[in-house]
Amino acid sequence: DTEVTQTPKHLVMGMTNKKSLKCEQHMGHRAMYWYKQKAKKPPELMFVYSYEKLSINESVPSRFSPECPNSSLLNLHLHALQPEDSALYLCASSQVGGRGGELFFGEGSRLTVL
Amino acid sequence: KNEVEQSPQNLTAQEGEFITINCSYSVGISALHWLQQHPGGGIVSLFMLSSGKKKHGRLIATINIQEKHSSLHITASHPRDSAVYICAGNTGNQFYFGTGTSLTVIP
Numbered sequence: 422d423t424e425v426t427q428t429p430k431h432l433v434m435g436m437t438n439k440k441s442l443k444c445e446q447h448m449g450h451r452a453m454y455w456y457k458q459k460a461k462k463p464p465e466l467m468f469v470y471s472y473e474k475l476s477i478n479e480s481v482p483s484r485f486s487p488e489c490p491n492s493s494l495l496n497l498h499l500h501a502l503q504p505e506d507s508a509l510y511l512c513a514s515s516q517v518g519g520r521g522g523e524l525f526f527g528e529g530s531r532l533t534v535l
Numbered sequence: 536k537n538e539v540e541q542s543p544q545n546l547t548a549q550e551g552e553f554i555t556i557n558c559s560y561s562v563g564i565s566a567l568h569w570l571q572q573h574p575g576g577g578i579v580s581l582f583m584l585s586s587g588k589k590k591h592g593r594l595i596a597t598i599n600i601q602e603k604h605s606s607l608h609i610t611a612s613h614p615r616d617s618a619v620y621i622c623a624g625n626t627g628n629q630f631y632f633g634t635g636t637s638l639t640v641i642p
Binding site: 452454461462463464466469471476477511513515517521522523524525526527528529531 | 565566568570575576577578579580583621623625626627628629630632633634635637
């Protein structure tokens with residue numbers, strides 16, 4: 422199984438809503454990532470979890486709250502978002518280690534904030 | 536200046552043409568990755584390489600460590616190759632992404 426599964430694929434939410442994005446992998450990868458991608462731009466790193474602990478937080482606003490309940494799951498909790506937060510949110514996973522490893526991406530969750 | 540630079544930014548080719556996309560990086564990296572993203576879609580890893588050359592079907596990736604340069608070649612290009620190709624370098628879990636090359640292959 423070389424898949425990273427993200428749900429939902431599409432999400433529309435208002436600025437006062439609370440929602441969550443979910444990501445799952447069963448490749449035994451112990452590094453998991455959240456990236457944000459705007460149209461025609463490369464992915465921007467938001468968070469990295471290594472061995473279920475937050476290892477990198479790229480100064481992301483607190484309205485985005487990541488959670489890694491176990492080695493296979495990664496969530497991104499969303500609250501009080503702004504319209505400019507509309508983007509494709511990509512989850513990825515890789516091996517941990519000095520060289521890291523191949524990066525496996527999910528299909529993404531396309532978020533629209535009204 | 537980005538840690539990873541790609542060229543060209545946009546590329547249009549006729550079906551069957553040989554295509555080259557270039558990537559240069561200015562930071563120390565453990566490995567170089569070539570990624571593919573179709574419009575509206577997720578990102579697929581094509582290659583991860585730290586030296587030499589790798590081939591998969593019609594795709595070939597090369598890297599020159601001394602010159603900090605990598606190339607992605609597509610032989611006998613096909614319209615289904617139309618996508619954005621992204622070069623990325625990593626050290627551990629830190630990835631540096633290029634801005635991507637948008638390829639359109641015309642039938």
